[in-house]
Amino acid sequence: MAEYYLAVDIGASSGRHILGHLEDGRIVLEEVYRFENGMEKKDGHLCWNLPRLFHEIKEGLKACRAAGKIPKSMGIDTWAVDYVLLDGEDRILGNTYGYRDGRTKGMDKEVYKIIPEDALYARTGIQKQMFNTIYQLMAVKTQEPENMEKAEWLLMLPDYFHFLLTGNKLSEYTNATSTQLVSPETKQWDYELIERLGYKPSVFRPLHMPGTVVGPFSKEVEEEVGFTCEVVMPATHDTASAVISVPALTDDCLYISSGTWSLMGIENDKAICSPESRERNFTNEGGYEYRFRYLKNIMGLWMIQSVRHELGDKYSFAQLCDMAEAESDFPSRVDVNDDAFLAPDNMTEAIKAYCRKHGWREPETTGQIAAVIYQSLAESYAETVREIEALTGRTFPAINIVGGGSNAAYLNQLTADKSGRCVYAGPGEATAIGNLAVQMLKDGKFEGLAQVRACIYDSFGVKKYEAR
Template sequence: MKYYLAIDIGASSGRHILGHIRDGKMQLEEIYRFHNGMSEKDGELCWDYESLFTEIKAGMKKCSELNKIPVSVGIDTWAVDFVLLDKENKVLGNTVGYRDGRTKGMDQKVYECISEVDLYRRTGIQKQIFNSIYQLMAVKENHPEYLEKAETMLMVPDYFHYLLSGIKKTEYTNATTTGLVSPDTKNWDYDLINQLGYPRQIFREIKEAGSVIGGLTEEIQKEVGYNCEVILPATHDTGSAVLAVPSNEEDTLYISSGTWSLMGIERIEADCSSNSREHNLTNEGGYEYRFRYLKNIMGLWMIQSMKKEIKEDYSFGEICEMASKETIESIVDCNNDCFLAPKSMSEEVQKYCLNTNQVVPKTVAETAAVIYNSLAKCYQATIEEIEELTGRTYGKIHVIGGGANAEYLNQITARDTKRTVLAGPVEATAIGNLMVQMIQKKELENLESARNCVYESFEIKKFDA
């Protein structure tokens, strides 16, 4: 039996999931889980990549202990964050995360070099102040010595793949989130990079998802107890999740629901038009050079943050159930920057309601209800935008990822959008990661057959409009 290892690292946790095919269905086994999060260092919000890599190796070693040795491994993480390495391959500066405030005002610095309109026309990537293009400008403005010393820029999963294999490559789906890749050439836009004054040589070769980059280094082999191939999945976790949408229909609308809600469709060609830019939709790269035409919505980050603040040890399911019994009608703009990294999410929601002359939520249940109902309203508005831009209609929504378990949110999404909601699979990101590895190793024939396999293998819940 062939085992494949997906290492899926999100903003709050990571896990190692072994996958294999049995009787035509994909089987999953979570063998290791670990914590992740940002903490303050020198006044900046940072990730602890050293600790994360220790956890990566510990989970891989677990395969040896279980005597389930994978033929390949692939890592996916969140997007936009990166490391700069010097000529000795040491990380330059702090490993700053995307929620840090260092990018404030950096959009205007970028627009001194290229207009916002021209930037979208060239890259098709929606403006988000934490995009890599603005983070790099923050480095250039505040720590130009890092760029002077830098030999390599690697996105987070590419950095971990390098630590495993000793080989530096940049995977396509995540590279596109930098705002520095051309949707036409599928490569770095070096003219844009030159305009911005970023050192050209730090940008490594871009490889397509499914590329084999090598085996484990001898040092890593000794630590984990085996060798296997390192295969690039869609290293952007949303890129992997969208692969697991259990549908081969042309007009498939999805929400990759987790810390963020990524709502959109797949396209063969990018839409870099002014109309698309004005609606703030993005054209992120996907598997086989498809495009994930979607909008980033704040997502369950708001619920996750609120949960950390309350004294009671409620589960997410309990919070969902409590919210379903409330009648409060207040709505907040989920995409407002005030919800990106507030000191208190509950207080920020209350403040927003107060400032907009709405009923202020007073309890955990009321606050959760406001958040869930606001997400559903945001989904409704986004569908209308996508239908306007594509000239198509979408009768159902596939909800994948952890949010597929949020039954109340799925119910009100169906109600407010007047569309059928199909929820599942929950482990979409890990499944998509495994799909790419299995296709590369000929265990699955192609993307179409892989999606059929997902449909047959995992529970899909239906919520009627």
């Protein structure tokens, strides 16, 4: 009888419950539940609706029971940087802000009054992004100091959901590194830095590695969903889970975890915290078994997702790719990492405005808008390859794209063409597979990461794109 493991993978726009089991030496996936997600306006800010998300988590668990497939263990991964502060009675203090909220404007300057930007990077190895938790907490300190004072715990969002399921509060390493408050040397919170910034050190509890058992469901959850199982920490940062499942990842292969964001990089044994690395905006996020995900955050498919939504979702992504390919000669380009595209009121208008401002021909049709996005994204990927090679002194002849974006054949071919590298695409469900892989490793189904990656390759394969 099959033993099932459950990955709950929650992204910024949707979440899904994916069961996995081993069959004839291969990993088999089954999606049992899916739900929508998104930031909501509250008190003039962009926030997450955590009660609704936890309700959806439990509904997905009920779907497992209804299917007669009770998981042996489960784990939750989400995006990075967002968190909750809890008081002594485990109540959330203030709003649960989303990373696209604008309240962090100017908070970088407040942080740099205490520690200069170059010194901060040398100390943490994490790239500057205005939504990093370090700047979010400075906003709490300056705008809501009473909440910082009342706080007893800080939990990243997947840790909070694990707490709601089990009653146990544990903090996981990979997601914590995105806060810009973890030392790449000790692999724990940098308490000296935290004290200097005026944050409350006692709320930052010891970090645990993926594979740690959080505990069984609480009695309350067990009664509601109709069964119990063990909650095991995956790599709770969705990109860390995705990188675990990159089947072609070797010392001479780059990866792109392609979704709302595109995370492009390599795996390293040590963090690269040089001034050159900081100037090129690379980051050293924590990975499985203390590997470092040396990568750059690229805006990714957020832009085309936003345009599609503005069009009333009447086109599929495959159709948008076809329309872009038909306009492949359209000359205009944008900097996909420009802040103008982080959270515009209208992405289509933001792209047009950027083109006007920078002297490019303004796109008029949907196909031209899509062409600008896909061509610009592929060129950003190609530039990032060159940067990684310059920073590491190494050569990378191949790129393995995983995640939902790996299904975009047109973008895959563009990436191969513009980078001059061989592109491998797949698997699409990389994050969920990486989540499941940690649970299976913890359960002794595999001897180590290399064996898991070999199994993933055998189970899902890759598509190959050669530069033309």
